[in-house]
């Protein structure tokens with residue numbers, strides 16, 4: 090398999106900062122009808138440097154960075170407790186683009202978690218209570234029973250976020266915008282320390 094990439098991206102056309110450039114490319118990804126344009130790979134490492142990666146959904150971004158929500162006691166949550174740094178990759182292959190972020194990670198405020206949790210479908214809210222994310226469990230039936238039990242506990246009332254569930258903010262040290270080009274001579278432009286740098290492909 091071999092795909093030749095086409096595109097052009099240069100110091101003239103890139104925005105003056107990572108945030109504006111990300112907003113432009115994210116809008117392009119949505120406009121292009123990519124499946125789950127807000128899906129991003131999240132790489133973490135534990136305190137011994139053992140890496141792991143998985144997909145999470147971007148739920149917000151602004152000058153501070155990129156936000157996603159998860160279980161704080163999951164593998165990624167444990168990794169981030171011991172080593173609060175991460176890398177994100179937006180894999181927009183159909184556009185021959187990727188955006189790569191790396192930076193420090195911190196939890197968002199409880200208010201921000203509550204605000205987001207409130208707009209999730211009730212089934213997913215109960216799922217957050219039911220699932221001991223990343224733990225080995227006995228069966229699918231156990232999981233469904235825990236979900237039913239959570240539903241019974243909350244009855245018809247609102248479901249609060251579990252204490253072990255919430256958002257993380259990845260505050261970027263660097264953000265790379267990668268545009269595929271012919272002959273593997275891709276464009277790689279990176280914002281770091283407020284400076285724009287070009288990297289070899």
Ligand SMILES: Cc1cc2nc3c(=O)[nH]c(=O)nc-3n(C[C@H](O)[C@H](O)[C@H](O)COP(=O)(O)O)c2cc1C
Nearest residue numbers: 128143144145146157158159160163164165166223
């Ligand atoms: C498209 C997609 C989006 C996902 N989004 C999230 C998410 O936003 N938060 C989350 O906790 N898990 C999400 N998951 C599940 C994770 O990939 C992963 O299985 C889970 O978080 C457990 O990861 P861990 O054991 O490495 O902590 C998503 C999976 C896919 C395929």
